[in-house]
Amino acid sequence: xxxxxxxxxxxxxxxxxxxxxxxxxxxxxxxxxxxxxxxxxxxxxxxxxxxxxxxxxxxxxxxxxxxxxxxxxxxxxxxxxxxxxxxx
Amino acid sequence: xxxxxxxxxxxxxxxxxxxxxxxxxxxxxxxxxxxxxxxxxxxxxxxxxxxxxxxxxxxxxxxxxxxxxxxxxxxxxxxxxxxxxxxx
Numbered sequence: 001x002x003x004x005x006x007x008x009x010x011x012x013x014x015x016x017x018x019x020x021x022x023x024x025x026x027x028x029x030x031x032x033x034x035x036x037x038x039x040x041x042x043x044x045x046x047x048x049x050x051x052x053x054x055x056x057x058x059x060x061x062x063x064x065x066x067x068x069x070x071x072x073x074x075x076x077x078x079x080x081x082x083x084x085x086x087x088x
Numbered sequence: 089x090x091x092x093x094x095x096x097x098x099x100x101x102x103x104x105x106x107x108x109x110x111x112x113x114x115x116x117x118x119x120x121x122x123x124x125x126x127x128x129x130x131x132x133x134x135x136x137x138x139x140x141x142x143x144x145x146x147x148x149x150x151x152x153x154x155x156x157x158x159x160x161x162x163x164x165x166x167x168x169x170x171x172x173x174x175x176x
Contacts, residue, residue: 008130014137029138032161038153042096042141049102049137050117053130065126073120 009054010087011066013074016047021079050074059086097142098175099154101162104135109167138162147174 017023023045030044052069056062063086070082105111111133118132140157144150151174158170 016137016139026138029162033157036157036160038157040143042143044141045139047137047139049104049135050114051104051133051135053132055128055130069121069124069126072124074117 009056009059009062011052011054011062012085012087013050013052013066013070014047014083014085015050015070015075015080016083017045018079018081047080059088062086097144097147097150099140099142099150100173100175101138101140101154101158102135102171102173103138103158103163103168104171105133106167106169135168147176150174 017026025046026044029046030041033041033044052066054062054065056065063084066084066086067082070084071077075082105114114131114133117134118129121129121132140154142150142153144153151172154172154174155170158172159165163170
């Protein structure tokens with residue numbers, strides 16, 4: 001395996017359900033926290049976190065590429081939002 | 089439902105697999121990206137993102153509480169790491 005660490009960027013993608021979309025998984029976590037006697041917990045929402053290594057040097061091109069990935073595969077844009085962070 | 093928006097904090101928790109722990113879900117995403125003709129994608133890792141509303145005013149106390157939640161419920165600390173961010 002050859003790696004080019006010097007020219008690699010990392011992308012962190014957060015995928016969250018849009019406001020108003022029911023989140024049963026978040027609700028389940030909230031109930032479990034209540035059952036464990038954690039008080040004062042309001043709404044809980046669960047999302048996904050995806051970390052990618054990109055063999056690319058240009059952060060702007062990397063951002064555009066990851067946004068394309070989100071639209072075509074990573075996120076369901078009907079019900080989900082995504083946030084992309086490129087780490088140089 | 090009574091809400092105390094003025095005294096509420098938000099916590100964002102990222103739960104990721106520790107380095108060295110096999111991540112089949114991340115691998116599957118990587119293969120799907122390759123099948124969609126995205127070039128130059130290195131390792132892909134998938135984690136969880138949990139957003140909590142806390143009826144609390146002290147960020148330090150909130151951090152300690154969320155850390156306790158991570159240890160007891162949210163993360164499997166044998167194979168997972170967690171990162172907590174408190175938003176005031």
